[in-house]
Amino acid sequence: MTFSFGFSTAELNGTQSVDCQAGQNDDIKIFMGSQDIPQANALDAESLKSPAIPQPDIITLEDLTDSLREVRLSFKEITTAERNVTLYRRELFDVKHQLMTEVGESTNGSNSDNARSSKVESQILMGETNEDLKKGVYEGGLKCWECSIDLVDYLSENRGAYKTVIELGCGTALPSQYLFTEFLRTGSDSGIRFILCDYNDSVLRLVTVTNLIIAWAKTSLSPERWLSLQKAGCDSIPVVNDELLLTSALLDAFLKDMADRKVELHFISGTWGAKFLSLLKDKMWVPCSDGIILTSETIYQPDTLPVISELLLGLIALCKEQHFDIKTYVAAKDIYFGVGGSVMEFVRYINRRIYDGKLSLKVKASKINTALKRSIISIE
Numbered sequence: 001m002t003f004s005f006g007f008s009t010a011e012l013n014g015t016q017s018v019d020c021q022a023g024q025n026d027d028i029k030i031f032m033g034s035q036d037i038p039q040a041n042a043l044d045a046e047s048l049k050s051p052a053i054p055q056p057d058i059i060t061l062e063d064l065t066d067s068l069r070e071v072r073l074s075f076k077e078i079t080t081a082e083r084n085v086t087l088y089r090r091e092l093f094d095v096k097h098q099l100m101t102e103v104g105e106s107t108n109g110s111n112s113d114n115a116r117s118s119k120v121e122s123q124i125l126m127g128e129t130n131e132d133l134k135k136g137v138y139e140g141g142l143k144c145w146e147c148s149i150d151l152v153d154y155l156s157e158n159r160g161a162y163k164t165v166i167e168l169g170c171g172t173a174l175p176s177q178y179l180f181t182e183f184l185r186t187g188s189d190s191g192i193r194f195i196l197c198d199y200n201d202s203v204l205r206l207v208t209v210t211n212l213i214i215a216w217a218k219t220s221l222s223p224e225r226w227l228s229l230q231k232a233g234c235d236s237i238p239v240v241n242d243e244l245l246l247t248s249a250l251l252d253a254f255l256k257d258m259a260d261r262k263v264e265l266h267f268i269s270g271t272w273g274a275k276f277l278s279l280l281k282d283k284m285w286v287p288c289s290d291g292i293i294l295t296s297e298t299i300y301q302p303d304t305l306p307v308i309s310e311l312l313l314g315l316i317a318l319c320k321e322q323h324f325d326i327k328t329y330v331a332a333k334d335i336y337f338g339v340g341g342s343v344m345e346f347v348r349y350i351n352r353r354i355y356d357g358k359l360s361l362k363v364k365a366s367k368i369n370t371a372l373k374r375s376i377i378s379i380e
Contacts, residue, residue: 041274042306043314048273056270056279059201061258064209064267065251071098073244075214082153087174088214095142095206142207144172147331147376148296150368151175154329154376163192164288166280166315168272168295168308170196173208175294175331180212181219183263191262195285197276201269208267213254214244220257229253272304272311280315287318289325296331300341309349316361316379327380334373343375350379 049055074094078087152175167176173196183192198204217226229250230239237245244250258265268279280286293315298308312328319326335342347363354361361379368374 042310043272043274043277045273045307048271048307049275054199054201054270056268056273056276057201058279058283059204059267059269061209061255061265061267064205065213065246065255067205068210068213068246069248069251071246073210073214073246075211075242075244077218077242080149080153080156083156085152085156085178087149087152087177088211088218089144089172089174090207090210090214092142098206099202142171142203144174145297146370146372147333147374148172148174150374150376151294151296151329151331152178154331154366155179160292160327162290162292164195164285164291165192166195166197166286166291166293168197168293168311169298170198170208170294171203171296172211174211175296177211177215179292180263181215184216184219184261189261191264193264193266193285193288195266195268195280197268199269199271204267204269209265212265213246213251216254216257217244217250225253272307277311277314281318286315287322287324287326289319289322291319291324291326293326293328294331295329297333299330299332299343299346300336300339302340302345305341305346305349309346309353312379313350313353313359317359320360328378330377330379332375332377334375343377347377350377 047053074091075088076091078089079085080087148171155175155178162179165176165179167173170176176194176196179192180194196204196208198208217229221229227239230245230247231237232247232249239245257263266283266285268276270276293312295308295312299305312330316326316328330346332341332343332346334344343365347365350361350363353359354363364378364380366376366378368376
């Protein structure tokens with residue numbers, strides 16, 4: 001199944017009215033629809049165990065950085081609309097260039113694993129298909145979606161101190177990047193753990209970790225270090241403000257700084273399911289105290305809505321059992337036209353599970369003041 005997000009002309013042109021202002025919080029009442037919620041836990045579905053789809057797999061920070069040595073990144077500094085938060089995002093054309101290079105190299109038998117994983121994404125990005133996503137193959141992680149920006153603004157307005165950050169379907173990981181740079185700015189070495197998860201391992205390699213490295217360099221490096229780590233003793237190497245050359249010297253400095261500040265960066269690729277949840281438990285990453293779970297644009301598909309819902313509830317339950325505080329924020333468009341997913345269906349599912357399981361949880365929504373209606377749902 002493939003699709004593109006299709007929005008109405010009125011929404012895109014800003015002519016459709018908006019009912020709620022940014023930051024307005026509304027308790028969502030329990031809504032019992034006609035759709036039955038399956039009795040079996042969606043995380044145990046046999047389809048999630050199929051060898052035909054990527055199974056959950058941990059990718060180390062060192063493996064990711066080793067694959068990027070001597071790669072030059074082009075990036076853009078962006079500012080959020082509501083709170084003027086500065087973020088850094090690798091340019092999509094730069095990702096395209098790397099994908100094309102790797103696909104080309106695969107014809108000579110080199111870098112074949114990376115090339116195979118990126119071939120479909122390359123075709124989508126180059127316009128060879130009319131797809132934003134392709135179910136079971138590519139989940140759209142290379143693009144920067146609006147709701148992730150909404151979530152950054154929300155986090156900026158509702159600040160908290162976190163020890164563990166879990167971002168599901170992270171893609172460009174801008175919400176995590178915001179919390180990452182906020183921690184760096186404190187100068188603290190008290191430590192923080194990020195668990196960044198995306199269906200596609202190539203997304204983690206091409207945009208997730210690169211955006212964090214760019215943010216670190218722009219936040220932590222003095223102008224002198226910015227130059228010296230990229231030149232690495234070779235004065236002829238060009239250094240510009242919107243590019244970052246990932247020399248061995250720069251990447252080694254990044255890894256050392258992460259270790260010194262006790263910043264843990266963990267990456268998980270593959271599908272969600274019981275195996276995914278077990279992986280986090282086996283690594284003792286959950287349950288966690290002072291934690292936050294983030295996810296953006298992941299409830300668009302009715303088929304997978306029970307999976308993401310049960311995963312969120314499972315993670316929350318693990319923490320609640322140990323009396324640990326955990327906050328969960330889901331950013332989404334109110335309706336995904338042409339696909340079927342919606343905020344209402346997600347909230348209905350969660351509230352039904354709260355009602356049936358007598359769970360001590362509360363669901364709230366914050367409406368975003370845009371023509372294209374979007375929301376941030378909190379579960380606490």
